Amino acid sequence: MIFELDLVLLFLVVIIAIVAITTRDLLSAIMLLCAYSFLMAVVWVEMHSVDVAFTEAAVGAGATTAFLIAALSRTKRWEKK
């Protein structure tokens, strides 16, 4: 494990999570969740847990993003105030 890389990755994960729950644009929230999942996969690889990282990258960054976009296409893009 590289301490500096871990620090940067976890900092980015926290920033992305906060932005994803505060933004009003739901499409960008979905894209930020995709980036969050991908960074979490990198964090899992950092922790030498390749199997969990594989699942996170395939399900979190791949399938869930497609599902959320397909669900969003049936509603409005902007959250109400």
Place this chain on the structure above:
Amino acid sequence: MPSKDTDTGTGKGGSIIVETVTRLMVPFIQLFALYVIIHGAGGPGGGFQGGVIFASSFVLYVIAFGIVKAGNRFSERANIVLFSTGVYIYAGVGLLCILFSYGAAQFLNYGYIPLTHHFEENRALGMDLVEIGIGITVMAVITSIFFNLVWKREEVGEREGED
């Protein structure tokens, strides 16, 4: 009012670059998924991850060509047959283990299946069979969820068109 093409998702708005790249990428994604399923016993990966990757190739196909063309090629009935086949493979291997272990009743103890003469090789082969079953089920279920999420739009559009 949106045009009918965007409602039914026939993919008329797709560009030729996206379609060509998709046509090139889909077989390689599926090959990688099969690699992940087969090598799941000895390394990272497995039936679940391989099935998700296989399903994401169909998701890519739907994104590039539209749900109508993809739905004609991969029907709901084939989906149902596939995901029950996966469950039957999983449960069937487990029941075969019970049968061949002669009353010890060890569900999914792969070593007892007499595929080869060695206990360890039987175990590896049985593990691969179970992973294939899991992969088929996960692939069909995730494809089915995505297709259902996208098909709904078309039904709503048709209903509005009739009214």
